[in-house]
Amino acid sequence: MALYVEAMSVLERAERKEGSLKSLVYRSSFKNVKQLYALVCGVLRYEPVLHQLLESSRLLRSEKRLDRQLAKLLVFDLLLGHGVKCGGRWKVMMKRHAAELGSALARMKVRHGVSTNLDLLTAVGGRAATKEVLLPRYARVNTLKTTVDDAVDYFKRQGFTFIGAADCAQTVDDLKGKRFARDIDVPEVLVFPPKTDLHDDQLYKLGNIILQDKASCLPAFVLAPPPGSQVLDCCAAPGNKTSHLAAIMKNKGKILAVDLSTERVATMSTQLLRAGVSCHRLQCADFLALDPHDPSYARVQYVLLDPSCSGSGMVGRMGGAADRGGDSGGVDGTGQTASSQERLRALSAFQARALRHALSFPGALRVVYSTCSVHQQENEDVVQQALADSAGAFRLVHILPEWRRRGLPVFPGAECCVRADPHEDRTHGFFVALFERNAGGGGGGDLVKPGGGGNGGDVDTAVPSLELRRDLGCPDGQNQEKEEEANGGGTETLVKSGVTEGGKTKKKRKRNKNKRKTCADST
Numbered sequence: 425m426a427l428y429v430e431a432m433s434v435l436e437r438a439e440r441k442e443g444s445l446k447s448l449v450y451r452s453s454f455k456n457v458k459q460l461y462a463l464v465c466g467v468l469r470y471e472p473v474l475h476q477l478l479e480s481s482r483l484l485r486s487e488k489r490l491d492r493q494l495a496k497l498l499v500f501d502l503l504l505g506h507g508v509k510c511g512g513r514w515k516v517m518m519k520r521h522a523a524e525l526g527s528a529l530a531r532m533k534v535r536h537g538v539s540t541n542l543d544l545l546t547a548v549g550g551r552a553a554t555k556e557v558l559l560p561r562y563a564r565v566n567t568l569k570t571t572v573d574d575a576v577d578y579f580k581r582q583g584f585t586f587i588g589a590a591d592c593a594q595t596v597d598d599l600k601g602k603r604f605a606r607d608i609d610v611p612e613v614l615v616f617p618p619k620t621d622l623h624d625d626q627l628y629k630l631g632n633i634i635l636q637d638k639a640s641c642l643p644a645f646v647l648a649p650p651p652g653s654q655v656l657d658c659c660a661a662p663g664n665k666t667s668h669l670a671a672i673m674k675n676k677g678k679i680l681a682v683d684l685s686t687e688r689v690a691t692m693s694t695q696l697l698r699a700g701v702s703c704h705r706l707q708c709a710d711f712l713a714l715d716p717h718d719p720s721y722a723r724v725q726y727v728l729l730d731p732s733c734s735g736s737g738m739v740g741r742m743g744g745a746a747d748r749g750g751d752s753g754g755v756d757g758t759g760q761t762a763s764s765q766e767r768l769r770a771l772s773a774f775q776a777r778a779l780r781h782a783l784s785f786p787g788a789l790r791v792v793y794s795t796c797s798v799h800q801q802e803n804e805d806v807v808q809q810a811l812a813d814s815a816g817a818f819r820l821v822h823i824l825p826e827w828r829r830r831g832l833p834v835f836p837g838a839e840c841c842v843r844a845d846p847h848e849d850r851t852h853g854f855f856v857a858l859f860e861r862n863a864g865g866g867g868g869g870d871l872v873k874p875g876g877g878g879n880g881g882d883v884d885t886a887v888p889s890l891e892l893r894r895d896l897g898c899p900d901g902q903n904q905e906k907e908e909e910a911n912g913g914g915t916e917t918l919v920k921s922g923v924t925e926g927g928k929t930k931k932k933r934k935r936n937k938n939k940r941k942t943c944a945d946s947t
């Protein structure tokens with residue numbers, strides 16, 4: 425019983441903002457702080473699920489004297505935690521309601537088309553990201569300026585201890601003091617303990633490292649445009665993914681980086697300069713207004729779309745109205761207000777339009793879509809809609825096969841997408857889907873499907889690598905370098921007045937006919 429009494433007290437005091445959850449737990453008289461902390465965190469995290477369970481079951485109606493907060497704690501432990509192990513008469517009471525509550529949970533999962541508790545949490549807009557999650561500090565090594573080995577040596581010289589690969593969440597959790605690791609999924613990412621401040625570090629100031637969350641590195645990583653390719657970064661500012669793309673492309677080829685916001689484009693320009701990016705062309709424009717059939721985009725084969733979203737996956741940001749129902753009135757069963765739902769609908773409609781537009785570029789062979797939202801409406805729903813609209817022209821690629829958290833199973837093939845969860849992956853909440861043009865799906869150069877069959881016509885289970893790049897007719901780095909030398913160096917310059925390219929403003933439109941032919945041949 426003491427566990428639940430203490431947990432109620434911690435939650436009440438947290439509500440009154442008497443301290444952080446952690447400090448309140450440590451200040452409590454309960455001995456097993458780990459157990460207490462896990463319980464209160466679990467209840468806060470699953471709040472919307474517990475709310476719906478209490479609404480749809482008879483527990484509170486038949487147990488009139490049961491406190492609502494206590495009911496949430498007991499229901500959490502019974503269905504989502506480790507079972508009600510203590511609690512005397514409360515334990516007996518919960519036994520009476522176990523079957524009905526279990527059925528209510530199962531019905532909820534069926535209604536949302538999910539099978540796991542975590543997926544259910546995501547589907548009902550649970551607190552995937554809370555203030556209480558402490559994420560490690562991630563630093564992406566900017567391979568345009570240095571190497572991972574050199575960066576590791578540098579930090580060792582600064583007194584840090586390198587522990588090798590961060591092979592699991594536990595290793596990441598165990599990072600303390602001046603220890604750091606290399607990420608297991610994205611090799612150019614280094615992982616430091618939470619709250620490590622690198623803003624004053626020389627490597628950061630010089631642009632040799634970029635302070636970028638690991639999950640946010642996934643879109644460029646899975647898109648993997650080879651050096652020499654042409655990439656369209658549709659909602660690019662402030663340019664973290666643009667500079668990552670440039671690093672992957674070894675600054676060879678062309679990135680057309682578009683953003684609507686003048687201010688953010690200005691910031692992006694500075695950031696890209698600092699990062700040593702020179703293969704870009706910045707454009708302050710509405711991506712939706714770009715004409716995909718304009719000859720300037722004819723050679724764009726890779727597209728990265730990271731549009732505005734609710735940000736509900738961002739740890740430390742309570743997700744605004746869109747995910748926490750911060751407004752006063754009109755909270756429905758999902759814990760969201762009418763206005764937050766309205767905002768979510770508007771965002772989702774914009775994202776769907778943007779993704780449809782991205783897929784309409786005739787030369788696009790691979791298109792990556794990402795958000796830092798946990799909402800199905802902004803993620804799986806948008807992807808499903810785009811696949812349907814593409815009428816078989818594109819399929820999903822099963823990216824990062826080792827990654828455990830996949831797209832919510834709301835349509836066949838959704839498991840090809842990945843989700844990142846702050847609690848499970850120690851990153852911000854994130855979603856990534858990679859589309860690839862089907863053979864015969866029109867556009868610039870059909871793909872010979874790399875090993876592994878499709879799935880329902882819309883899904884590819886293989887992750888293409890160098891093999892695919894050859895199929896695409898995209899030269900690998902070395903060949904491209906040679907090709908550029910043969911063509912007098914440099915990529916085709918195709919710019920309009922006022923557009924910034926490689927950090928310089930260009931006034932003229934030039935054409936390198938030789939180069940154009942080579943590229944046309946290769947697509």
Ligand SMILES: C[S@@+](CC[C@H](N)C(=O)[O-])C[C@H]1O[C@@H](n2cnc3c(N)ncnc32)[C@H](O)[C@@H]1O
Pocket residue numbers: 658659660661662663664665666682683684685688709710711712730731732733
């Ligand atoms: C999530 S942020 C992009 C972050 C960026 N990809 C990065 O990694 O640094 C979304 C961006 O989309 C831009 N945006 C929103 N609507 C747009 C539109 N219609 N056309 C172009 N950019 C747009 C916003 O100005 C914002 O900078």
